[in-house]
Amino acid sequence: MRVLLLHGPNLNILGKRKPEVYGHTTMKQTNDMVRARAEVLDCELVVFQSNHEGDLVDHLHRYLGECDGVVINPGALTHYGISLREALEAITVPVVEVHLSNIHAREEWRRLSVISPVTIGQVIGFGPHGYIAALELLLAYLADAQRVERG
Secondary structure, eight states: OEEEEEEOTTGGGTTTSOHHHHOSOOHHHHHHHHHHHHHHTTOEEEEEEOSSHHHHHHHHHHTTTTOSEEEEEOGGGGTTOHHHHHHHHHTOSOEEEEESSOGGGSOGGGGOOSSGGGSSEEEESSTTHHHHHHHHHHHHHHHHHHHHHHO
């Protein structure tokens, strides 16, 4: 299995940006944690972060047909990233959306996700552990789909 782990805008400064909301764990520490879990689960993890929507779209296009699923924290693009949403929809693999904080318990504008309608689900509010949960849930979903295909 190959899974893309994508981080959107400002996630490169995790641990420094609003630690009272997003925690003290850095993006590197988060990635290392998820990579370690992916290795145990025999999953190839491709990690990418960008502060630019087009770069994330280009990365998804690059892996079109070459990945089994996506775990994404779209950051602020959650609320207005229409081209990112369309790229996620176009790759036709399962996508799990992750947010470190509980976006539904924060400001009204954070509660809308233009991404969630093209995902199989969201993992929100569990800090960096949400990425591991998202990876595990995605792999379980893919394993179930394979069992159904084999009959």
